[in-house]
Amino acid sequence: MLIELPTALRPYAGNQRAVAVSGGTVGEGLADLVRRHERLRPHLFQEDGRLRAFVRVFVGDRDVRGAQGEDTPVDDAAVVTIVPAIAGGVESPRPPSADRPTLSHQEMLRYSRHLILPEVSVEGQRKLKASKVLLIGAGGLGSPLGLYLAAAGVGTLGLVDFDVVEFSNLQRQIIHSTDSVGRSKLESAAQRIRAVNPGVEVRPHETRLSSDNALDILKDYDVVVDGSDNFPTRYLVNDACVLLGKPNVYGSIFRFEGQASVFWAERGPCYRCLYREPPPPGLVPSCAEGGVLGVLPGIVGTIQATETIKLLLGAGETLVGRLLLLDALRMRFRELALEKDPDCPICGERPTIRSLIDYEAFCGMGPSRVEPEAVPEVTARDLKSELDAGQPLVLVDVRQPFEWDICHIEGSVLIPLGEIPARAQEVAGDAQVVTICHTGRRSVQAAEFLKAVGVKSVRSLRGGVEGWAIAVDPAMARY
Ligand code: ZN
Numbered sequence: 001m002l003i004e005l006p007t008a009l010r011p012y013a014g015n016q017r018a019v020a021v022s023g024g025t026v027g028e029g030l031a032d033l034v035r036r037h038e039r040l041r042p043h044l045f046q047e048d049g050r051l052r053a054f055v056r057v058f059v060g061d062r063d064v065r066g067a068q069g070e071d072t073p074v075d076d077a078a079v080v081t082i083v084p085a086i087a088g089g090v091e092s093p094r095p096p097s098a099d100r101p102t103l104s105h106q107e108m109l110r111y112s113r114h115l116i117l118p119e120v121s122v123e124g125q126r127k128l129k130a131s132k133v134l135l136i137g138a139g140g141l142g143s144p145l146g147l148y149l150a151a152a153g154v155g156t157l158g159l160v161d162f163d164v165v166e167f168s169n170l171q172r173q174i175i176h177s178t179d180s181v182g183r184s185k186l187e188s189a190a191q192r193i194r195a196v197n198p199g200v201e202v203r204p205h206e207t208r209l210s211s212d213n214a215l216d217i218l219k220d221y222d223v224v225v226d227g228s229d230n231f232p233t234r235y236l237v238n239d240a241c242v243l244l245g246k247p248n249v250y251g252s253i254f255r256f257e258g259q260a261s262v263f264w265a266e267r268g269p270c271y272r273c274l275y276r277e278p279p280p281p282g283l284v285p286s287c288a289e290g291g292v293l294g295v296l297p298g299i300v301g302t303i304q305a306t307e308t309i310k311l312l313l314g315a316g317e318t319l320v321g322r323l324l325l326l327d328a329l330r331m332r333f334r335e336l337a338l339e340k341d342p343d344c345p346i347c348g349e350r351p352t353i354r355s356l357i358d359y360e361a362f363c364g365m366g367p368s369r370v371e372p373e374a375v376p377e378v379t380a381r382d383l384k385s386e387l388d389a390g391q392p393l394v395l396v397d398v399r400q401p402f403e404w405d406i407c408h409i410e411g412s413v414l415i416p417l418g419e420i421p422a423r424a425q426e427v428a429g430d431a432q433v434v435t436i437c438h439t440g441r442r443s444v445q446a447a448e449f450l451k452a453v454g455v456k457s458v459r460s461l462r463g464g465v466e467g468w469a470i471a472v473d474p475a476m477a478r479y
Contacts, residue, residue, distance in 0.1 A: 001029045001078040007255050008084060011416070012039040018079075026057060027070030029080055039422045044082070053277035054085040061336050083325065083336070085231070085275040086254040100126040101155070107199065111153050119315045125153060129199075131312045134158040134221040136209060136237055138189040140297030141227030141251050141304060143175035148305040150193040150200045154312065157193060158203040158221055161185045168479070172294040209233055211356035214240040223308050225249040227301065231278035232359035238263060238271035239356055242346045247320075249307050251300040256293050258300035258326040261319045261338065262307050265347035268321040273341040273348075278363045291402065296328055375447040377462040378434060380471040387411075394431040398446040399438055399465075407465055407477040409436060417442045424453050432457045438479075440464040 004018045013019055014037070021032040030051070034041040046052055057064045058081045064072050074080065103111070103125060114120040120128075133154050135142050138161040149157060165173070165180045165188050173185075180188035186204040193202050205217050209228075218224055218240050226237045226248055234252075241248040247264040250271060263270045303324065310316045325334045346353040378386075386393060395412035397404060404414045415423050417437070427433055433455055435443035443460040450458045461468065469476040 001074045001076060001080055003029060003033050004079060004081045006082060006084055006086075007257050008086065009040060009043055009082065012043060012419070012422075013037040024073060025070065026059060026064055026072045026074055026080060029074065030057070030070065039419065042421050043084075043418070052279070054275050054279040056083045056274060057081070058083060058336050061334070063337060063339055081334075081336070083259075083323070085279055086252045086257065086259060100130045102126065103129070107153070110197075110199075114152070120313060124313045124315070127314075128153045128309070128312055129155040131223070132156040132158065132221045133308055133312070134160065134218060134224045135227055136160050136225065136233065137227035137229065138173075138175065138185040139163070139169065139227060139229060140172045140253065140292065141225075141301040142189065143173045144298050144301035145225055145227060145305050145308070146175050146189055146193050147196055148302060149308060150197045152305075152309055153197065154200065154309075156201045156203060156221075158205060158217070159186055159189055160205040160207065160209050160217065161189070162206055162208050172292065172297050174298070209236060211236065211358065214356060215244065218244055218246065221246070223247050223249060223311050225251075225304055225308055227251060227304070231363045234271060235278065235362060236356065236359045239346055239353060241265070242270050242272075243355070247311055249304045249311070251297075251304040253292050253296045253300050255291055256296065256327060256329040258296055258303075258328070260300055260303045260307070260324045260326075261322060262311070264320050265340075269338045269340040270344060270347045272346050273344045274323065274338055276341075276345070280364055291400070293328055296326075299326060299328065375444050375451060376459045377440070377444075378459045379462050380468040383434060383461060383468075384472045392432060394427065394433045395436055396427060396433055396446065396450075397436045397465075398442050399436075403438060403479070406479050407469070409465065409468060412436055415446075417446055420446050420449050424450060424455075427455055429454050430456060434459050434461055436461045436464060436468075438464045439466050 002018050002020055005013055010016060019033055019036065021029045023029040023032050030044065034044060044052060044055055057069060059072055059074055059078055103122065108115065111125050114125050115122055131154050133149055135145050135157065138146065138159050146157065163185045165176045165183055165185055167181050169176060170178060175192050176188045184206065186206050190202040190204055193200055207213060214236055224237060224241050224246050226234060228234055228237065238248055242265040245266055247262055249262050251260045307318050310318050321338050323336045323338050325336065342349050345351060395409055397408055397412040397414050398417040398420060400416055401414065427450060433450060435446040435458065437443040440461060440463045443464060447458045447460040466478060469478050
């Protein structure tokens with residue numbers, strides 16, 4: 001059988017897109033895969049040998065679930081696909097009321113290309129005008145979503161974000177312009193949306209979505225669109241949507257790959273049916289760490305906008321029960337069938353989650369986690385003095401190879417964070433180690449890991465290579 005690997009896992013299998021393995025069942029094939037590529041093992045399997053919960057396996061387009069799934073017989077010609085979690089119906093979710101707003105002459109003109117579509121027509125356009133859509137995030141996915149949903153005439157657009165526009169956002173977040181750098185994303189996006197269509201009411205929610213405010217913010221909207229970039233928010237949005245009975249239009253992106261679906265527990269699976277648990281922090285890189293092709297959120301966000309409009313109109317077939325996968329490098333779309341998990345902890349037959357929980361803790365990044373012994377940090381200036389004084393330091397850079405190519409500190413060795421568990425033995429237990437990353441967060445995780453496996457002296461470079469470039473080496477390239 002052939003096992004197809006997602007981009008995130010390919011570096012652990014010699015950068016191959018697919019690996020031919022032998023075995024009569026899915027489980028035997030996976031076992032053969034990790035025998036051939038030992039470095040994949042910690043990514044696919046838990047220590048007890050069970051498949052990790054954030055990994056889904058498909059045979060053809062069929063979702064193979066749980067332990068029994070691994071017994072699924074396969075032949076030599078079978079194609080098995082591994083789909084990990086990555087850090088995006090035919091009836092209208094809430095039939096708009098009879099006193100739907102009418103359209104002005106100007107609106108008739110503006111939406112004329114919609115009005116002549118039988119699937120939209122004047123009635124559909126009035127539905128859109130009466131609709132309220134909440135966008136989680138005014139970033140890469142939120143940009144095309146905000147622009148197209150406004151242009152299409154969705155009456156009320158809520159936006160949740162708390163970030164400011166950064167220079168490095170402009171490569172993909174097309175709702176923001178160069179002169180918006182430093183301004184709040186909400187302010188910048190709202191201004192652009194009003195410029196596209198002054199008839200849209202923009203409701204800014206300048207806050208970090210949390211268990212305390214999510215139900216209150218989401219409850220007034222017909223459709224929620226998840227354009228977030230982190231796992232705690234994805235699970236929070238999913239759970240809040242399940243509890244409120246709202247459809248959640250999902251999209252996510254990583255490097256050249258995208259995923260899209262519509263999670264709507266009343267009619268199909270939810271995000272937890274697909275991924276019961278998030279990956280451990282650091283195992284799946286974020287876009288900030290792994291990079292993303294600038295147009296990719298444009299494609300995936302536009303798919304989400306399409307699904308949103310179909311949900312509001314009650315037209316066509318939505319992605320409920322289907323996971324759409326895009327590989328932009330090969331420009332292939334695939335579609336996988338998703339089933340509702342009867343044991344899903346929130347939308348299953350016996351739900352164990354009945355209210356919102358602590359999602360930071362659930363995703364292993366919050367204060368409720370058992371705090372590991374704090375890792376000491378070293379500032380860029382102190383590190384420079386120690387190196388100048390000839391201290392025998394081992395500098396371990398835990399970024400991705402392409403980041404290393406942009407800039408690195410002379411004399412450091414590259415071991416990307418995801419490879420640290422498999423390559424920790426390359427670091428001598430009695431060495432004086434300093435871990436390094438872009439801004440000093442991944443390096444703390446790496447240092448914690450090295451400390452836990454017995455490296456006695458480990459420090460993390462505070463502020464990463466970014467801090468080093470500012471404080472020590474202004475000639476160093478920054479990104
Ligand atoms: Zn579910």
